[in-house]
Amino acid sequence: MDARVDQKAVLVARSQLSPRCFALDLVCPRPLPAQPGQFVMVGVSATSDPLLRRPFSVAGVMPTENGAQFQLLVKEVGKVTAMLRHLPLGSEVGVLGPLGRGFSLDSCGPHPVLVAGGIGLPPVLFAARQLQKQGVSFDLFYGAASEPELLLRSEIQKVVSGDAVFCTDDGSFGESVFVTDLLRKRWKSRYSHLLACGPNPMLHAVARLAREKGVAAELSLEEPMACGVGVCLGCVVKLADGTYAPSCQKGPVFRASELAEGW
Amino acid sequence: MVRLATEVGSLQLKNPILAASGTFGYGLDLLDFCPPEALGAVVTKGLSPKPRAGNPTPRIVETPAGMINSIGLQNIGVEAFCTDVLPTLRQRKACVVVNVFGETEEEYATVIERLQREEGIAAYELNVSCPNVHKGGMEFGHDPKLLRSLVAALRPLTQRPLWVKLSPNAPSPLAVAEAAVTAGADALTLVNTFRALSVNARTRRPSIATGFGGLSGPAIKPLALRLVWEVHRAIPQAPLVGIGGIMSGTDAVEFLLAGASAVQVGTATFRNPNACLTVLAELEAFCQQEGVEDVRELVGGLVWP
Numbered sequence: 001m002d003a004r005v006d007q008k009a010v011l012v013a014r015s016q017l018s019p020r021c022f023a024l025d026l027v028c029p030r031p032l033p034a035q036p037g038q039f040v041m042v043g044v045s046a047t048s049d050p051l052l053r054r055p056f057s058v059a060g061v062m063p064t065e066n067g068a069q070f071q072l073l074v075k076e077v078g079k080v081t082a083m084l085r086h087l088p089l090g091s092e093v094g095v096l097g098p099l100g101r102g103f104s105l106d107s108c109g110p111h112p113v114l115v116a117g118g119i120g121l122p123p124v125l126f127a128a129r130q131l132q133k134q135g136v137s138f139d140l141f142y143g144a145a146s147e148p149e150l151l152l153r154s155e156i157q158k159v160v161s162g163d164a165v166f167c168t169d170d171g172s173f174g175e176s177v178f179v180t181d182l183l184r185k186r187w188k189s190r191y192s193h194l195l196a197c198g199p200n201p202m203l204h205a206v207a208r209l210a211r212e213k214g215v216a217a218e219l220s221l222e223e224p225m226a227c228g229v230g231v232c233l234g235c236v237v238k239l240a241d242g243t244y245a246p247s248c249q250k251g252p253v254f255r256a257s258e259l260a261e262g263w
Numbered sequence: 264m265v266r267l268a269t270e271v272g273s274l275q276l277k278n279p280i281l282a283a284s285g286t287f288g289y290g291l292d293l294l295d296f297c298p299p300e301a302l303g304a305v306v307t308k309g310l311s312p313k314p315r316a317g318n319p320t321p322r323i324v325e326t327p328a329g330m331i332n333s334i335g336l337q338n339i340g341v342e343a344f345c346t347d348v349l350p351t352l353r354q355r356k357a358c359v360v361v362n363v364f365g366e367t368e369e370e371y372a373t374v375i376e377r378l379q380r381e382e383g384i385a386a387y388e389l390n391v392s393c394p395n396v397h398k399g400g401m402e403f404g405h406d407p408k409l410l411r412s413l414v415a416a417l418r419p420l421t422q423r424p425l426w427v428k429l430s431p432n433a434p435s436p437l438a439v440a441e442a443a444v445t446a447g448a449d450a451l452t453l454v455n456t457f458r459a460l461s462v463n464a465r466t467r468r469p470s471i472a473t474g475f476g477g478l479s480g481p482a483i484k485p486l487a488l489r490l491v492w493e494v495h496r497a498i499p500q501a502p503l504v505g506i507g508g509i510m511s512g513t514d515a516v517e518f519l520l521a522g523a524s525a526v527q528v529g530t531a532t533f534r535n536p537n538a539c540l541t542v543l544a545e546l547e548a549f550c551q552q553e554g555v556e557d558v559r560e561l562v563g564g565l566v567w568p
């Protein structure tokens with residue numbers, strides 16, 4: 001059934017990307033066949049506090065001889081992310097994955113548009129890397145609160161075959177505008193599909209815009225998770241039919257049309 | 264060679280490690296990490312007569328050495344369980360304890376009557392202790408009279424063992440335990456989650472949507488151990504199933520010593536999907552190191568000062 005495995009990964013590199021964000025490169029001994037939008041549950045604690053692992057969207061993965069090297073982009077927001085920021089290189093962390101349902105890149109048509117907000121970048125970046133490999137042309141819109149929080153700009157520009165458009169809430173880089181308003185302004189009729197990850201208000205706006213334009217949207221949602229494997233039912237999202245689906249299994253990528261209004 | 268087989272009342276178990284209700288799906292969700300047939304038993308997610316959508320979100324928050332949940336008994340309903348899940352559990356020869364939930368006495372009876380038509384169920388565990396639903400559940404678990412009436416009404420419906428999973432939030436857990444046993448319960452599961460509150464200082468709101476939730480994990484272990492020991496001391500003839508923050512083999516041993524015949528592993532599975540198996544392996548290793556030949560020697564062996 002699932003290709004998911006629980007293994008120890010070694011932290012091989014960390015680079016600070018902004019005052020609160022950093023990239024982690026990890027190497028694991030067994031394969032990690034993650035698709036863009038899939039995630040891993042990362043455990044850094046040998047003790048009961050912190051107790052649970054945390055979900056992180058995979059930003060990229062490369063097979064090695066027997067295993068894989070993969071990248072996570074992390075924003076320091078709490079106990080576990082602070083531990084990850086200070087973890088010595090060479091340390092082991094528990095990695096359970098790949099988990100969940102990713103973006104369906106095979107059905108996104110001739111010219112998809114990708115949208116990222118803040119630390120919602122990782123699955124969008126991974127999708128961009130994959131689309132580039134597949135030779136699909138696409139545009140990417142990326143917004144953040146301010147210039148330092150626009151991560152990996154030069155890399156993004158290299159990866160994006162079409163337009164890479166950046167903006168900030170405070171105008172410290174690019175236009176001073178929400179990324180969804182900018183997308184609306186610069187919408188191209190050839191956009192065939194929309195992939196997005198970011199804060200919920202942004203995703204709500206993306207879903208509305210996609211519906212107006214008659215384009216299918218896939219949204220990568222973030223929910224608090226305990227287990228990541230579908231047994232705690234803590235991470236559920238409300239669907240259009242009124243039921244709750246665990247985002248760790250049915251998501252974290254949902255089609256906007258599957259979700260309840262305002263989920 | 265350690266003998267791990269044990270029994271809870273009349274029910275024979277291949278080992279004393281069970282997967283707790285609400286942490287292991289319906290028994291088939293973690294086959295790649297923990298096959299249900301490897302455990303003493305799996306206790307299913309609480310089943311109600313009809314599917315339940317569960318509570319609004321957010322439903323969970325981590326707290327020091329624990330977590331608070333308010334899932335609200337989201338489940339597929341007893342019919343879907345019998346049709347879609349139970350045949351595979353039977354085929355795998357898993358020992359299945361079905362956790363039963365109702366809002367009324369009649370609903371508990373409906374679930375059990377439906378399950379009585381099926382083979383391959385080892386016991387029922389009555390959930391009278393969910394802190395996260397408005398009707399049923401904890402109402403029964405807090406009032407000895409109501410619980411006596413519920414157990415007495417369900418007792419004639421089945422020959423299978425009836426376990427009652429008790430609430431630590433009852434004004435008198437001991438009175439509730441006595442009521443359950445008097446009315447014909449075969450065993451008591453101790454304990455469900457502790458009603459708890461996490462506050463978000465910045466939003467000035469509770470961290471989860473329903474306000475209160477149930478606290479589980481290592482944070483509650485000493486409280487759960489205390490209740491197991493108190494009930495064991497007061498009703499020594501009642502078989503007990505211990506649960507509350509068990510993360511390791513040593514934790515399991517502590518519950519056995521306090522009087523539990525078997526234990527359930529719950530929140531630990533959220534941290535590690537194979538937690539039940541590691542607890543089992545550690546329990547066996549402990550017995551080997553300590554020269555315990557039969558795990559049943561440990562039950563109730565606490566030396567009280």
